[in-house]
Amino acid sequence: xxxxxxxxxxxxxxxxxxxxxxxxxxxxxxxxxxxxxxxxxxxxxxxxxxxxxxxxxxxxxxxxxxxxxxxxxxxxxxxxxxxxxxxxxxxxxxxxxxxxxxxxxxxxxxxxxxxxxxxxxxxxxxxxxxxxxxxxxxxxxxxxxxxxxxxxxxxxxxxxxxxxxxxxxxxxxxxxxxxxxxxxxxxxxxxxxxxxxxxxxxxxxxxxxxxxxxxxxxxxxxxxxxxxxxxxxxxxxxxxxxxxxxxxxxxxxxxxxxxxxxxxxxxxxxxxxxxxxxxxxxxxxxxxxxxxxxxxxxxxxxxxxxxxxxxxxxxxxxxxxxxxxxxxxxxxxxxxxxxxxxxxxxxxxxxxxxxxxxxxxxxxxxxxxxxxxxxxxxxxxxxxxxxxxxxxxxxxxxxxxxxxxxxxxxxxxxxxxxxxxxxxxxxxxxxxxxxxxxxxxxxxxxxxxxxxxxxxxxxxxxxxxxxxxxxxxxxxxxxxxxxxxxxxxxxxxxxxxxxxxxxxxxxxxxxxxxxxxxxxxxxxxxxxx
Amino acid sequence: xxxxxxxxxxxxxxxxxxxxxxxxxxxxxxxxxxxxxxxxxxxxxxxxxxxxxxxxxxxxxxxxxxxxxxxxxxxxxxxxxxxxxxxxxxxxxxxxxxxxxxxxxxxxxxxxxxxxxxxxxxxxxxxxxxxxxxxxxxxxxxxxxxxxxxxxxxxxxxxxxxxxxxxxxxxxxxxxxxxxxxxxxxxxxxxxxxxxxxxxxxxxxxxxxxxxxxxxxxxxxxxxxxxxxxxxxxxxxxxxxxxxxxxxxxxxxxxxxxxxxxxxxxxxxxxxxxxxxxxxxxxxxxxxxxxxxxxxxxxxxxxxxxxxxxxxxxxxxx
Numbered sequence: 001x002x003x004x005x006x007x008x009x010x011x012x013x014x015x016x017x018x019x020x021x022x023x024x025x026x027x028x029x030x031x032x033x034x035x036x037x038x039x040x041x042x043x044x045x046x047x048x049x050x051x052x053x054x055x056x057x058x059x060x061x062x063x064x065x066x067x068x069x070x071x072x073x074x075x076x077x078x079x080x081x082x083x084x085x086x087x088x089x090x091x092x093x094x095x096x097x098x099x100x101x102x103x104x105x106x107x108x109x110x111x112x113x114x115x116x117x118x119x120x121x122x123x124x125x126x127x128x129x130x131x132x133x134x135x136x137x138x139x140x141x142x143x144x145x146x147x148x149x150x151x152x153x154x155x156x157x158x159x160x161x162x163x164x165x166x167x168x169x170x171x172x173x174x175x176x177x178x179x180x181x182x183x184x185x186x187x188x189x190x191x192x193x194x195x196x197x198x199x200x201x202x203x204x205x206x207x208x209x210x211x212x213x214x215x216x217x218x219x220x221x222x223x224x225x226x227x228x229x230x231x232x233x234x235x236x237x238x239x240x241x242x243x244x245x246x247x248x249x250x251x252x253x254x255x256x257x258x259x260x261x262x263x264x265x266x267x268x269x270x271x272x273x274x275x276x277x278x279x280x281x282x283x284x285x286x287x288x289x290x291x292x293x294x295x296x297x298x299x300x301x302x303x304x305x306x307x308x309x310x311x312x313x314x315x316x317x318x319x320x321x322x323x324x325x326x327x328x329x330x331x332x333x334x335x336x337x338x339x340x341x342x343x344x345x346x347x348x349x350x351x352x353x354x355x356x357x358x359x360x361x362x363x364x365x366x367x368x369x370x371x372x373x374x375x376x377x378x379x380x381x382x383x384x385x386x387x388x389x390x391x392x393x394x395x396x397x398x399x400x401x402x403x404x405x406x407x408x409x410x411x412x413x414x415x416x417x418x419x420x421x422x423x424x425x426x427x428x429x430x431x432x433x434x435x436x437x438x439x440x441x442x443x444x445x446x447x448x449x450x451x452x453x454x455x456x457x458x459x460x461x462x463x464x465x466x467x468x469x470x471x472x473x474x475x476x477x478x479x480x481x482x483x484x485x486x487x488x489x490x491x492x493x494x495x496x497x498x499x500x501x502x503x504x505x506x507x508x509x510x511x512x513x514x515x516x517x518x519x520x521x522x523x524x525x526x527x528x529x
Numbered sequence: 530x531x532x533x534x535x536x537x538x539x540x541x542x543x544x545x546x547x548x549x550x551x552x553x554x555x556x557x558x559x560x561x562x563x564x565x566x567x568x569x570x571x572x573x574x575x576x577x578x579x580x581x582x583x584x585x586x587x588x589x590x591x592x593x594x595x596x597x598x599x600x601x602x603x604x605x606x607x608x609x610x611x612x613x614x615x616x617x618x619x620x621x622x623x624x625x626x627x628x629x630x631x632x633x634x635x636x637x638x639x640x641x642x643x644x645x646x647x648x649x650x651x652x653x654x655x656x657x658x659x660x661x662x663x664x665x666x667x668x669x670x671x672x673x674x675x676x677x678x679x680x681x682x683x684x685x686x687x688x689x690x691x692x693x694x695x696x697x698x699x700x701x702x703x704x705x706x707x708x709x710x711x712x713x714x715x716x717x718x719x720x721x722x723x724x725x726x727x728x729x730x731x732x733x734x735x736x737x738x739x740x741x742x743x744x745x746x747x748x749x750x751x752x753x754x755x756x757x758x759x760x761x762x763x764x765x766x767x768x769x770x771x772x773x774x775x776x777x778x779x780x781x782x783x784x785x786x787x788x789x790x791x792x793x794x795x796x797x798x799x800x801x802x803x804x805x806x807x808x809x810x811x812x813x814x815x816x817x818x819x820x821x822x823x824x825x826x827x828x829x830x831x832x833x834x835x836x837x838x839x840x841x842x843x844x845x846x847x
Contacts, residue, residue, distance in 0.1 A: 355546075
């Protein structure tokens with residue numbers, strides 16, 4: 001990362017121009033792409049257009065619209081992005097339009113920026129005096145609002161308290177206003193009745209006393225009612241608490257049961273898969289019946305988030321995706337959590353293979369080291385370990401190695417299960433780009449001398465191609481490729497061995513035109529026999 | 530030529546970058562709306578016709594929407610699961626010992642995952658929670674979160690030549706190009722008027738990117754001049770779900786769509802449609818090229834079928 005820090009404004013992502021890649025091919029193989037970056041300071045993947053003023057003007061008009069002002073900033077940005085504005089243009093438009101709502105961070109910084117820019121722009125505008133006044137209160141209100149947001153909770157609390165007090169006072173007044181007239185009318189009605197019964201002014205005074213007594217009684221009755229009600233509430237709460245405790249005890253017991261079941265499952269899992277599945281289903285059903293006691297959750301994608309508080313007592317193993325356990329006839333209860341979250345990731349058995357588009361360069365570099373492997377008789381189903389470093393290389397767009405590989409792949413897919421008896425078939429499998437980290441054993445004896453001759457004397461087809469020492473086989477055209485393919489597939493269908501060898505011989509030789517070592521190695525076993 | 534039926538509906542198919550004859554299929558029950566999921570690992574049989582042989586399969590509690598083979602370990606698979614988790618499977622270990630890891634960070638369905646093919650040490654996931662996350666196999670948490678899209682991010686794709694650059698396609702109708710060294714996106718391409726479902730880089734020209742959209746078209750863009758697409762390929766009858774560039778030919782592309790067909794295109798040619806396969810009887814959701822075998826392609830769909838065939842031949846066999 002040290003190389004990137006050298007030019008912060010324009011990130012030195014690896015340059016993508018063909019010119020750059022051409023220069024890279026010349027450089028040594030081990031150079032990482034990032035090292036090539038300083039050559040091309042401007043990345044291709046960045047907007048290199050200048051800011052378009054007309055687009056910015058349109059964006060400013062859009063942002064100044066009152067309806068747009070009410071929408072969230074995120075939506076405004078997204079709309080402008082969809083219209084094709086670059087990030088710089090959008091930022092510039094936001095900068096130009098005063099934005100009082102502090103709903104997102106970029107706008108908060110824009111506020112500060114605006115305060116400065118508006119004050120500087122004002123002197124140039126025609127109506128100087130009203131505009132600053134407008135902007136100042138807006139900025140003041142915005143700052144107040146910002147302050148208010150920070151003290152949001154305090155205001156909220158004060159407001160709530162005052163609201164409660166007001167409502168309390170209001171109910172008291174309402175009660176006084178409504179209860180007293182009701183009382184009075186009721187007493188009057190009683191009095192009227194008494195008057196009708198007894199008929200006397202003398203009843204007025206006792207009625208007053210009675211009124212008072214009745215009012216006192218009513219108040220006492222109300223108070224006693226209230227006391228009773230509160231007592232009942234206390235009792236019910238206590239009962240609830242007791243029930244909850246019982247419930248919790250039950251849950252604990254069930255949890256223990258589930259845990260034991262879980263351990264039993266794991267124990268049984270070790271034996272066989274099928275047995276495990278049936279147990280899971282069983283216990284899934286069982287746990288389903290247990291968990292039905294809980295309030296049923298919607299079968300959503302976020303069981304943990306929704307039910308976190310209720311599930312806090314459950315063990316972590318069953319807490320994850322067992323939201324599905326309940327009314328699920330359409331799915332099984334599957335625990336897909338890692339059984340051992342700290343399990344080591346095993347080392348790879350194969351080295352990564354290079355991609356077909358990664359160029360011929362790796363063929364050249366690895367051809368020097370890979371010839372021994374090319375002649376190896378022990379093919380096996382493990383396709384060769386390839387050079388990891390080759391993958392880091394360069395952007396040359398030659399199609400050589402994958403063409404060769406492609407041929408060999410086709411043969412491999414045809415032959416891979418059939419054990420190749422003859423060595424030359426295997427030779428087609430092992431291509432020069434393959435580099436092995438171990439030293440291969442001695443190449444097997446040449447089973448057919450014709451192969452050796454074929455290798456040394458390639459057919460005219462191959463020689464006719466323009467070949468240089470450096471570029472092996474680059475002259476092969478697509479037609480050649482398909483011809484080779486067809487021939488090879490025909491050969492595979494017929495199963496003829498001799499022809500294979502020839503093609504194999506041609507293959508290896510065609511692939512290794514640039515290398516001299518092959519002929520040397522080839523000659524040794526020939527000489528020894 | 531090789532066909533297999535999966536118990537669940539297929540969502541994605543990927544060939545292994547290590548073994549020519551190996552592929553993985555991500556499936557989800559009930560079309561991925563609700564239910565379990567399963568990851569199958571198949572091997573191509575030696576005969577050109579016949580069913581794929583299943584090597585191993587892993588069950589998940591929710592549907593698997595996408596998967597990616599590790600480019601560094603030959604047996605590791607990363608699955609994007611609909612419950613927001615990203616799971617790591619090892620095909621060498623039996624199912625009870627899997628998954629090796631389950632990263633639960635996304636708050637909504639993880640819809641896409643791609644492994645870095647150049648530096649081979651990290652992968653990115655795309656989720657419906659509008660974010661893209663960058664991960665590494667040896668870290669328990671994500672390395673970075675990229676939050677800029679305004680709607681679901683449907684897919685991510687690493688640039689095949691630049692180890693730090695990737696692109697994301699989203700339902701907010703934009704494609705964003707990111708550089709992991711930068712805090713935000715470096716380029717915003719408003720590619721279509723409708724949601725963009727997939728994006729893929731050209732393997733031979735690192736500045737070309739293809740997008741497929743709900744508006745039934747595929748567009749090929751050059752990032753150096755992204756105002757106008759290089760090509761706009763029409764021909765699908767419904768939304769195009771995936772588009773892939775061939776790893777062997779610069780101009781060849783393959784796409785699958787809700788019109789149940791898989792189409793081959795050559796975007797440099799006037800009449801771009803090169804081939805059309807209608808072997809699926811339901812939405813065709815997943816396609817992939819085999820990187821190691823030229824011409825070998827695979828597709829899967831909601832009809833629970835997985836087809837593997839050579840481009841140019843009949844997928845259902847002779």
